[in-house]
Amino acid sequence: MINSDAQPHFDLDLATFNRCYDQEPFGYAHRLNTLDLFSENNILRLLEKYAGQTKDYFVSAGARTPGTEFFSVPNGGQTPAEAMAHLEENSYRILLKRLENYDADFRDLLNLLFQQVVDLQGGLNGARIERLESALFISSGATITPFHFDPEINFFAQIEGEKRYHVYSPAAVTDSELEKFYVRGKVEIGQIDLAKRDPAYAHLFVLKPGLGLHQPQNAPHWVETGASRSISYSFVFETSATRAAGRARGYNHYVRKLGLQPSEPGARPVVDTIKSQAMLALTPLRSTVGAVLHRVRNY
Numbered sequence: 001m002i003n004s005d006a007q008p009h010f011d012l013d014l015a016t017f018n019r020c021y022d023q024e025p026f027g028y029a030h031r032l033n034t035l036d037l038f039s040e041n042n043i044l045r046l047l048e049k050y051a052g053q054t055k056d057y058f059v060s061a062g063a064r065t066p067g068t069e070f071f072s073v074p075n076g077g078q079t080p081a082e083a084m085a086h087l088e089e090n091s092y093r094i095l096l097k098r099l100e101n102y103d104a105d106f107r108d109l110l111n112l113l114f115q116q117v118v119d120l121q122g123g124l125n126g127a128r129i130e131r132l133e134s135a136l137f138i139s140s141g142a143t144i145t146p147f148h149f150d151p152e153i154n155f156f157a158q159i160e161g162e163k164r165y166h167v168y169s170p171a172a173v174t175d176s177e178l179e180k181f182y183v184r185g186k187v188e189i190g191q192i193d194l195a196k197r198d199p200a201y202a203h204l205f206v207l208k209p210g211l212g213l214h215q216p217q218n219a220p221h222w223v224e225t226g227a228s229r230s231i232s233y234s235f236v237f238e239t240s241a242t243r244a245a246g247r248a249r250g251y252n253h254y255v256r257k258l259g260l261q262p263s264e265p266g267a268r269p270v271v272d273t274i275k276s277q278a279m280l281a282l283t284p285l286r287s288t289v290g291a292v293l294h295r296v297r298n299y
């Protein structure tokens with residue numbers, strides 16, 4: 001079990017949570033940085049467990065600018081343990097995925113924190129959890145993670161060092177950009193142009209140990225570390241409802257191609273369900289998509 005005086009949790013303000021959850025980024029305090037789980041020895045042991053698990057880690061250099069194309073940055077040359085050993089001399093970003101599969105205490109932590117979020121919503125409203133994962137980010141000082149968005153809801157916690165977390169409201173991404181991403185039906189990062197964002201949607205969170213933030217699905221962001229090493233923890237999830245909204249966006253990509261104006265996901269849930277189910281059937285058969293579009297022309 002986790003050694004702590006109290007159950008790990010985020011200090012979430014209920015009014016802020018109800019107003020902003022999965023709509024607007026917001027910050028909060030926590031005490032995860034005081035857990036033994038994040039001690040130097042524990043992290044070094046964890047890094048060893050990832051040896052050879054190439055699908056579960058990503059080691060990359062820092063980017064030169066926030067607008068750098070995400071996967072153009074050199075990556076893949078080092079194991080997490082090797083990068084950790086040279087974190088001071090080089091600019092590295094180490095991402096350890098699915099911590100809960102490598103350490104039972106990380107599974108306990110994920111379950112506790114996720115339960116808090118579910119309880120605050122009063123349950124999942126009939127939705128299923130499709131994916132729930134935790135991750136650790138270890139980065140050199142003065143290192144940039146380029147601009148992108150993710151198809152998942154995120155709760156983020158700073159453990160060591162400083163991070164300047166630049167995050168935009170999901171409204172900063174156009175429907176057309178989201179549709180181009182979701183039509184692919186894959187779990188990956190979304191790459192969009194930073195220069196085209198409206199600064200009115202921008203938020204900056206200066207994260208120090210004990211501070212964190214909630215990042216809605218599709219909220220684009222870029223991150224820079226302070227002068228010294230940074231360690232952050234986060235967990236992300238997708239539900240059957242968020243996946244269905246993504247598929248409805250993918251469907252809208254085809255509707256828009258016909259020159260029609262589709263309804264936005266969320267505006268008409270019954271229509272979202274029809275579109276989502278159509279995409280489930282169509283995704284393996286893209287070439288036939290035109291033949292069935294007449295069913296939703298008016299949506």
Ligand SMILES: [Fe+2]
Nearest residue numbers: 148149150221
């Ligand atoms: Fe991200």
